[in-house]
Amino acid sequence: MIKRKKSGELIIISGTTCAGKGTIIDKLLERNDNLSLSLSYTSRPMRPGEVDGVDYKFISHEEFEEKIKNGDFLEYAKVRYGEYFGTPKEEVKKLLSTGKDVILEIDVQGARQIKELFPETILIFIMAPSMSEVKKRIKTRGKETKEQVLDRFITAYKEINEIPKYNYVVVNDNLEDAVEKVEAILISEKCRVDRIEEIAVENQEEFMHELLLEDEKEFKNDPIAKKID
Numbered sequence: 001m002i003k004r005k006k007s008g009e010l011i012i013i014s015g016t017t018c019a020g021k022g023t024i025i026d027k028l029l030e031r032n033d034n035l036s037l038s039l040s041y042t043s044r045p046m047r048p049g050e051v052d053g054v055d056y057k058f059i060s061h062e063e064f065e066e067k068i069k070n071g072d073f074l075e076y077a078k079v080r081y082g083e084y085f086g087t088p089k090e091e092v093k094k095l096l097s098t099g100k101d102v103i104l105e106i107d108v109q110g111a112r113q114i115k116e117l118f119p120e121t122i123l124i125f126i127m128a129p130s131m132s133e134v135k136k137r138i139k140t141r142g143k144e145t146k147e148q149v150l151d152r153f154i155t156a157y158k159e160i161n162e163i164p165k166y167n168y169v170v171v172n173d174n175l176e177d178a179v180e181k182v183e184a185i186l187i188s189e190k191c192r193v194d195r196i197e198e199i200a201v202e203n204q205e206e207f208m209h210e211l212l213l214e215d216e217k218e219f220k221n222d223p224i225a226k227k228i229d
């Protein structure tokens with residue numbers, strides 16, 4: 001009865017540092033076949049353990065700027081330490097055209113650009129329960145210099161100021177609850193009237209006519225009605 005749009009939805013997931021958005025996205029992808037994740041390009045150096053084509057498509061600063069000139073990005077931004085991050089236009093278009101819903105895990109600058117281009121995008125912001133919790137999580141990882149940690153917090157506080165521009169905010173104090181909340185958001189969004197192409201029901205005149213005829217037959221078979229007859 002309900003004809004959905006053939007093209008998928010764009011979903012942006014942003015979040016403060018160490019909020020666990022990567023883990024939430026992995027769980028969402030595991031549990032929902034119709035979801036896919038857009039793989040971003042970046043000019044930042046690969047970290048130990050990262051894989052080209054899995055974590056990002058790692059390219060040089062020059063290659064990134066060439067792609068900007070060619071108009072290859074849906075959005076891009078210098079996110080940290082002057083390094084570029086960007087969403088590839090063609091790949092996302094292709095995924096959406098197959099009817100898949102596409103998650104973009106991008107920062108607040110990218111979210112702003114995408115929202116302007118596609119106002120119907122669903123914007124979700126994931127937060128850690130507190131900054132003290134973030135500090136604990138960063139210290140446990142212990143991979144970064146003091147400057148890098150300070151920079152993460154400066155960025156985190158700036159990003160929190162952008163939350164009013166998002167549609168939803170989810171606090172990740174429990175992974176399973178957070179995943180369920182994001183799934184609930186996506187389910188509700190799919191039911192929104194403005195995301196439905198058409199509501200098709202049987203023709204009213206024909207349907208009512210048939211219904212009346214059926215009622216008449218049923219009435220005739222009714223034992224009480226027969227007695228009255």
Ligand code: 5GP
Nearest residue numbers: 040041076077079085086087105106107110
């Ligand atoms: P990192 O991978 O260096 O830990 O963090 C990357 C930051 O850049 C995260 O905040 C992530 O959301 C953001 N990011 C990743 N890919 C993109 C992208 O394609 N565009 C934008 N604007 N931000 C991105």
